[in-house]
Amino acid sequence: LDRVNCVLAVDVGASKVAASVFRMGSPAGIIEEPASQGVEAAVEKAARRAVAGADCEPRLVGVASVGPLDYGGPAIVGAPNLAEGRASLARPLEWVGAPIIVGNDAVASLWAEAVLGKARGLSDAAMVVMGTGVGGAAIVSGRLVLGRRGGAHEVGHIVVDYGSNLKCGCGGRGHWEAIAGGRWLPRLVLSLARGGEPLARLARLGRLTASTLAAALEQGDGLAEEAYKVVVAATAAGLASVAAVYDPEVVYMAGGVVEALGARFLRDVAAKAGEYSLYEVRIEEASFGRLQALYGAYAIAYRPPPELLALNTHPWAPRGV
Numbered sequence: 297l298d299r300v301n302c303v304l305a306v307d308v309g310a311s312k313v314a315a316s317v318f319r320m321g322s323p324a325g326i327i328e329e330p331a332s333q334g335v336e337a338a339v340e341k342a343a344r345r346a347v348a349g350a351d352c353e354p355r356l357v358g359v360a361s362v363g364p365l366d367y368g369g370p371a372i373v374g375a376p377n378l379a380e381g382r383a384s385l386a387r388p389l390e391w392v393g394a395p396i397i398v399g400n401d402a403v404a405s406l407w408a409e410a411v412l413g414k415a416r417g418l419s420d421a422a423m424v425v426m427g428t429g430v431g432g433a434a435i436v437s438g439r440l441v442l443g444r445r446g447g448a449h450e451v452g453h454i455v456v457d458y459g460s461n462l463k464c465g466c467g468g469r470g471h472w473e474a475i476a477g478g479r480w481l482p483r484l485v486l487s488l489a490r491g492g493e494p495l496a497r498l499a500r501l502g503r504l505t506a507s508t509l510a511a512a513l514e515q516g517d518g519l520a521e522e523a524y525k526v527v528v529a530a531t532a533a534g535l536a537s538v539a540a541v542y543d544p545e546v547v548y549m550a551g552g553v554v555e556a557l558g559a560r561f562l563r564d565v566a567a568k569a570g571e572y573s574l575y576e577v578r579i580e581e582a583s584f585g586r587l588q589a590l591y592g593a594y595a596i597a598y599r600p601p602p603e604l605l606a607l608n609t610h611p612w613a614p615r616g617v
């Protein structure tokens with residue numbers, strides 16, 4: 297058995313943490329823990345359960361996480377969609393006794409696409425992940441774009457509506473994420489509601505998700521249709537900006553909102569993006585569905601992108617890869 301090809305992959309999301317041990321590129325059981333118990337506790341619990349159930353001993357740990365990240369920590373710092381101000385990504389994983397590489401979840405998701413998925417061989421590609429928030433990543437001229445602090449790809453905070461009063465978790469207004477991120481869908485629906493529509497009631501009860509919006513759309517609900525149009529337009533505007541800045545051959549899309557709204561959403565967004573875009577925007581669904589970021593965590597550990605390795609300056613980072 298190739299001992300190096302036993303990797304503990306951890307996906308740290310705003311609502312849940314997922315972990316799995318990948319052996320020869322395939323995940324064993326997927327363990328999930330709610331982030332509400334605290335991010336560090338959820339990471340440790342999920343990782344311990346994944347390793348306990350694995351049939352190989354992890355030699356590397358890959359962590360794909362919501363940002364912003366302090367790569368010197370490594371830690372999550374001031375994430376707009378998390379309660380904690382700071383959460384260590386090493387403390388809950390030190391016990392594994394293997395090198396840890398950390399990356400933004402959208403970056404890792406794109407790297408999974410570049411190493412294992414549809415972007416193999418492409419020198420220019422982008423990723424947009426629409427979940428609780430909206431994240432992004434880009435490979436430009438064969439290089440992963442990361443920036444000074446590793447935040448050069450925070451596309452969710454692109455302004456798609458400068459006249460909007462909808463505030464983002466980061467404090468800004470009119471951000472793509474503040475309009476189309478899963479966390480804000482209830483607020484969007486309420487901003488469009490006139491009275492006692494069933495969907496508005498669900499939103500007020502905190503029970504409106506991308507899936508309930510999709511179900512309401514299928515039943516021809518008028519308010520759902522209106523909210524959907526706004527989400528499509530905001531996403532199309534965001535994608536036009538992504539295309540203008542990075543000039544990708546393809547933009548891959550993943551995340552809970554994309555999965556819930558389905559193929560129709562990708563078609564509508566692609567059609568609408570033409571209205572805003574300098575370039576034609578080619579959109580494709582990413583390869584690994586709800587496991588995209590987990591595959592990303594595996595990919596950044598198994599074949600670390602040099603740009604990300606250079607940012608991982610913390611004491612647990614892999615050496616001499």
Ligand SMILES: [Zn+2]
Nearest residue numbers: 453464466471
């Ligand atoms: Zn923002």
